[in-house]
Amino acid sequence: MSDTGRGRFDELLDAYALGALSDEERREFEKNLTEHPQRQAEVDDLVAVAGLMALSPVELEPSSGLRKRLMRTVRASGAASEPTRRPLFNRLRDLFGYQALAAGAAAVALIGLLSWNVLLQGELQNFRSQPTVDAEPRVLEFQAVESAGSASGELIVLEGQQGVLVAKDMPRIKEGQVWQIWVIEGDEPKPGGLFQPDQEDPVAASMTRSPGEGDIVAITVEPAGGSSAPTSDPIMTTQL
Amino acid sequence: MADRGKQYLLMADEELISLAQAGSAEAFAALYDRHSRSAYSLAYRMMGEKQSAEDLVQEVFLRMWRNSGSYRADRGSVRTWVLSIVHNRGVDQLRSTASRRRTQDKVQAAAPKSQPSEAFTETWRNSQRDQVRDALKTLPDEQLKILELAYFSGYTHVEIASLLDLPLGTVKGRMRLGLRKVKDYFDTRDMTVPG
Numbered sequence: 296m297s298d299t300g301r302g303r304f305d306e307l308l309d310a311y312a313l314g315a316l317s318d319e320e321r322r323e324f325e326k327n328l329t330e331h332p333q334r335q336a337e338v339d340d341l342v343a344v345a346g347l348m349a350l351s352p353v354e355l356e357p358s359s360g361l362r363k364r365l366m367r368t369v370r371a372s373g374a375a376s377e378p379t380r381r382p383l384f385n386r387l388r389d390l391f392g393y394q395a396l397a398a399g400a401a402a403v404a405l406i407g408l409l410s411w412n413v414l415l416q417g418e419l420q421n422f423r424s425q426p427t428v429d430a431e432p433r434v435l436e437f438q439a440v441e442s443a444g445s446a447s448g449e450l451i452v453l454e455g456q457q458g459v460l461v462a463k464d465m466p467r468i469k470e471g472q473v474w475q476i477w478v479i480e481g482d483e484p485k486p487g488g489l490f491q492p493d494q495e496d497p498v499a500a501s502m503t504r505s506p507g508e509g510d511i512v513a514i515t516v517e518p519a520g521g522s523s524a525p526t527s528d529p530i531m532t533t534q535l
Numbered sequence: 536m537a538d539r540g541k542q543y544l545l546m547a548d549e550e551l552i553s554l555a556q557a558g559s560a561e562a563f564a565a566l567y568d569r570h571s572r573s574a575y576s577l578a579y580r581m582m583g584e585k586q587s588a589e590d591l592v593q594e595v596f597l598r599m600w601r602n603s604g605s606y607r608a609d610r611g612s613v614r615t616w617v618l619s620i621v622h623n624r625g626v627d628q629l630r631s632t633a634s635r636r637r638t639q640d641k642v643q644a645a646a647p648k649s650q651p652s653e654a655f656t657e658t659w660r661n662s663q664r665d666q667v668r669d670a671l672k673t674l675p676d677e678q679l680k681i682l683e684l685a686y687f688s689g690y691t692h693v694e695i696a697s698l699l700d701l702p703l704g705t706v707k708g709r710m711r712l713g714l715r716k717v718k719d720y721f722d723t724r725d726m727t728v729p730g
Contacts, residue, residue, distance in 0.1 A: 306707065310691070314685065315686075316691060344714050345686065353576065
């Protein structure tokens with residue numbers, strides 16, 4: 296913008312307020328604004344007017360599932376008494392280890408199951424720039440029973456035998472029920488994690504128990520909170 | 536616990552933000568209950584489908600939870616803050632190549648829906664919303680359409696000119712006239728622009 300750039304400023308002002316400038320034009324406009332801070336009030340005024348557009352859509356109610364998912368994540372990511380919240384990635388990194396977690400991200404991208412839940416996706420983006428890993432994750436396909444309809448799933452076994460389950464088209468279950476993952480060592484099923492029926496589809500769930508070689512991993516329907524032993528038949532299984 | 540829940544209901548947004556910043560999930564839930572409807576309505580208008588809209592709202596509220604300290608009361612109300620995050624993130628998503636391809640037809644198809652006939656059959660609960668909608672009703676269709684393509688669909692003014700086969704100067708002129716008209720609507724009625 297030459298001189299005081301007033302003409303160009305005026306030319307871009309409305310589109311700026313509406314967020315309708317290209318990145319280059321936006322930078323040009325903001326540079327001008329930095330050089331002429333007295334124009335800020337005028338910009339703020341028009342941005343506020345443009346922001347009114349946000350109030351005009353027909354009001355719609357988000358699903359109750361959204362609130363549940365959000366609050367579950369919020370509560371998992373930091374208790375009220377915890378003064379400093381740690382990013383999910385840090386906690387997952389503690390749980391899985393850096394390389395194993397990165398391997399999991401690579402595996403998910405590799406097999407094309409791109410719909411981690413939004414949170415996990417965002418967090419994974421944060422470390423996709425980290426050094427690549429040598430270890431390739433194993434991907435095992437679940438076998439579903441006929442009553443599961445079109446449900447399918449894969450178990451991604453990361454370095455250190457940590458497992459991540461990715462399932463899609465899971466059949467509907469009743470309110471008050473959850474999906475529970477089991478690691479069956481010999482004849483003994485041990486709880487391996489829970490995931491909710493109202494999560495995004497496909498759903499990604501990290502296992503709380505590492506499956507060993509020869510173990511069977513199974514998924515059953517259980518009462519909310521999970522069971523100490525399966526109370527229903529497996530809907531899907533796979534064997535390492 | 537129930538008393539504490541009632542207590543949150545009575546608190547101002549700014550107090551809830553402070554509590555959320557200190558790690559109170561309950562305060563954050565109260566903020567969600569207050570603003571999720573507006574956020575989702577905007578997200579749905581921008582993304583055009585339920586799942587994308589919910590994903591966007593979830594992302595925005597998680598950002599709020601993690602970055603509640605970035606709220607500045609001097610820049611506007613909490614609602615304005617929430618909606619601006621929804622808008623900015625929505626535009627980012629719409630401008631990604633894949634999303635743009637997917638939504639381009641949808642935006643064009645959806646344009647007639649922005650006409651008053653459908654929107655105005657809704658029972659409006661919020662007087663500010665009523666004022667805003669009334670203000671937008673005063674705009675000629677060609678101005679309203681350009682504002683909507685810019686604000687809700689994330690198009691740049693150059694893209695809008697191309698999309699509507701109009702000279703760029705015409706698009707800029709209609710943007711200007713549209714925004715000024717909305718501003719004048721509030722100014723002439725001695726109403727403050729809702730913040």
